[in-house]
Amino acid sequence: MKRVHNFSAGPAILPLEVLQKAQAELVDYQGTGTSIMEKSHRGPEYTKIDAEARERLSRILGLGDDFEIMFLQGGASTQFFSVPFNFLSKGETADYINTGTWSKKSIKEAQLFGSVNEAFSSAESNFSKVPASSELKLTPNAKYVHFTSNNTIFGTQFPSEPETNGVPLVCDASSDFLSRPIDVDKYGMIYSGAQKNLGPAGVTVVIIRKSFLATANKPSVPTMVNYKTHAEGAMFNTPPTFAVYMVNLVLEWIESNGGLNAFKLLNEEKSALLYNEIDADDFYRGTVEEASRSNMNVCFRLGTEELEAEFLKEAATHELVALKGHRSVGGVRASIYNACPKDSVEALASFMREFKAMKG
Ligand code: PMP
Secondary structure, eight states, rough: OOOOOEEOOSSSSOOHHHHHHHHHSSSSSSSSSSSSSGSSSTTTTHHHHHHHHHHHHHHHOTTTTSSEEEESSSHHHHHHHHHHHOOOTTTEEEEEOOOOOHHHHHHHHHHHTTTEEEEEEGGGGOOOOOOGGGOOOOOTTOEEEESSSSEEETTTTOOOOOOOOOOEEEEOOOTTTTSOOOOOGEEEHHHHSSTTTSSSTTTTEEEEEHHHHOOOSSOOOOOOOOOOGGGOOOOOSSHHHHHHHHHHHHHHHHHHHHHHHHHHHHHHHHHHHHHHHHHHHHSSSOOGGGBBBSSSSEEEEEHHHHHHHHHHHHHHHHEEOOOOOOOTOOEEEEETTTTTTTHHHHHHHHEEEEEEEHHH
């Protein structure tokens, strides 16, 4: 078996022991003679997995009884319109913090349903920063404040939740979900596609505070998009059972490796290894203001695009793969989510020194 150092932005690397457990159980799930993929979502095996995943997620995040957890489909992109479909009416305003591509997409959808106030935008600096709370121009009585906790493409991350003076936060946490503890009291809703920190593509985790959900009283919301359809573990239709099974294994792995406090430390250590190389001199150039740097997606440039192409090609010969920046911005991006081992990050840091010595 060969495993390379995988820095894919998503779908991303999964813990090896999770893949191996899934492999061992794939054909004959726990002596039942069928794969978990081949079982009814209403049967005892899958309903146990579904319940276990909810309990684990609730425990890991410290959600208590205040939140509904839903395993939905359609990716985070479906949440961009589902949020305002449920929560925003004509004549109402929601505040959106624009930190680049994904925020812009969520704003575009929200404008179909109500009024959007862009409370902050870093467009002028090509999205090189996230705002301090003092920079936010919030609307009094906004329905909610939406933010992207980590921008996967630009490599920015909020160091902590924006202060909204009690207005519920709605967070697209797709690229840093479960990478560190969060202050759940501040959130009305958190959503995340699974395919970076949580499992394979195909399931989107949606967490909604019950009291916030109670404010979603719009008529004419189609059944599948209506969050209330999916509350209380309703399983209205067939969930993506294999993806949820995988998520449950990843949650088990997170707990057995010390939970969110342990991953916060590990993720800070890993990203520091790369930012130290970037900051060493001018050979590598970070694209993000220091206080806004992401611990998940480390983005940097080299002197020319030709040199960047050479870097990527040479890296691949060292089994360091999927380092190309997003097609919209170019450069180099190392995505180092929870499951990316420190060994891989050390190998990349060492290669960065080697390449500089060769070309610098
Ligand atoms: N939000 C963020 C922060 C993302 O990184 C992505 C995907 N890379 C999305 C939303 C869109 O997610 P999906 O492809 O699951 O719709």
